[in-house]
Amino acid sequence: MPVPNEEAARLVRAAESGDASAWEEIVESFSGLVWSVIRGYRLAPADAADVFQTVWLRLAEHLGRIRDPERVGAWLATTARRESLRVVQGRSRLVLTDRSDLLDTRHPGENAPEQAVLDAEQAMLDSDRAARLWRAFGALPERCQKLLRVLMATPPPSYAEVAAVLDMPVGSIGPSRARCLDQLKRRLADEVSPAG
Amino acid sequence: MSTLSDDDELEEELRQAIARADAVPPLLRQAAVDAYGWRTADAELAGLAFDSLVAPGAAVRGPTTGRLLSFEAGDLTIDCEISGTGPARALIGQIVPPQQAALEVRQRAGVTTLESDQLGRFRAESLGPGPFSLRCRASGRQVTTEWVAI
Numbered sequence: 001m002p003v004p005n006e007e008a009a010r011l012v013r014a015a016e017s018g019d020a021s022a023w024e025e026i027v028e029s030f031s032g033l034v035w036s037v038i039r040g041y042r043l044a045p046a047d048a049a050d051v052f053q054t055v056w057l058r059l060a061e062h063l064g065r066i067r068d069p070e071r072v073g074a075w076l077a078t079t080a081r082r083e084s085l086r087v088v089q090g091r092s093r094l095v096l097t098d099r100s101d102l103l104d105t106r107h108p109g110e111n112a113p114e115q116a117v118l119d120a121e122q123a124m125l126d127s128d129r130a131a132r133l134w135r136a137f138g139a140l141p142e143r144c145q146k147l148l149r150v151l152m153a154t155p156p157p158s159y160a161e162v163a164a165v166l167d168m169p170v171g172s173i174g175p176s177r178a179r180c181l182d183q184l185k186r187r188l189a190d191e192v193s194p195a196g
Numbered sequence: 197m198s199t200l201s202d203d204d205e206l207e208e209e210l211r212q213a214i215a216r217a218d219a220v221p222p223l224l225r226q227a228a229v230d231a232y233g234w235r236t237a238d239a240e241l242a243g244l245a246f247d248s249l250v251a252p253g254a255a256v257r258g259p260t261t262g263r264l265l266s267f268e269a270g271d272l273t274i275d276c277e278i279s280g281t282g283p284a285r286a287l288i289g290q291i292v293p294p295q296q297a298a299l300e301v302r303q304r305a306g307v308t309t310l311e312s313d314q315l316g317r318f319r320a321e322s323l324g325p326g327p328f329s330l331r332c333r334a335s336g337r338q339v340t341t342e343w344v345a346i
Binding site: 015016020023024027031032034035036039046047049050051052053054056057058059060061063064065083085086087089090130133134137148151152154178182184188 | 203206207209210211213214215216217218219220221224225227228229231232234235236237241247249250304325326327329340342343344345
């Protein structure tokens with residue numbers, strides 16, 4: 001269930017006035033959405049971890065400054081999109097000048113989130129049917145992957161939040177979702193039935 | 197051959213696959229919870245006004261040029277150049293209008309305090325990769341820059 005607007009606004013105001021449990025509830029409610037947006041951009045695990053942390057640090061700093069506290073989910077989704085794009089754009093700019101940053105040797109403790117991402121993907125591949133579904137999903141056009149990934153976030157986001165992420169009108173989410181699921185179904189069928 | 201009866205079933209399957217394969221890593225969830233401890237409700241926020249990484253026309257840069265960031269809070273500007281890659285980066289900064297000020301470089305790994313000289317210049321070595329923010333006490337004002345990942 002998406003978080004109702006009044007509840008989101010209440011949580012933001014409570015966190016702003018020092019209620020740490022309200023902040024934790026915001027994290028519980030929206031970290032799945034934020035993560036889904038970032039992962040939709042297929043960033044390297046270290047970059048995804050940086051963007052995720054940046055988004056939450058930004059929200060902490062902006063608590064008293066958000067114009068529509070009831071739309072905090074959309075604010076988070078938009079911030080995650082912008083910061084993911086910043087990384088994508090920056091990477092494409094670096095070209096050949098210096099790629100050693102991709103081989104970061106980080107502090108040992110900071111490897112863990114990236115490792116967790118890789119481990120989870122591996123566990124996934126151990127299940128055959130799930131692996132086929134994941135492959136079929138990965139073969140979808142980028143826009144479909146982004147849309148489905150965000151729609152499948154846990155807990156599910158509202159259409160307003162999805163619209164903020166993808167910069168598309170709320171009215172076209174339903175039809176796009178149906179088209180993308182249809183494509184996924186066809187690709188999955190191709191995976192299942194042997195050629196000839 | 198098994199077929200999927202409808203969109204709902206496929207969707208549910210995909211939801212479960214994603215929840216299993218790509219849930220928020222627990223350490224990152226914890227980092228999000230911890231972010232609350234970094235808020236500075238008392239400070240003015242200096243927004244990110246320029247970032248050479250995404251600035252139009254900044255595409256071709258020599259390998260010796262770092263990333264330029266500029267933060268603004270009213271008439272106060274904090275310019276930074278981040279150089280180096282890998283585990284240790286250096287930061288050279290300039291406060292405008294120039295003034296002596298106490299600064300904090302904030303990263304998840306910890307806080308480093310430093311001071312700008314009378315011309316508003318400051319420098320910090322050994323910043324790690326990841327989000328950073330500056331706090332600055334200058335001419336009676338408390339200013340915090342927006343978080344940026346470097």
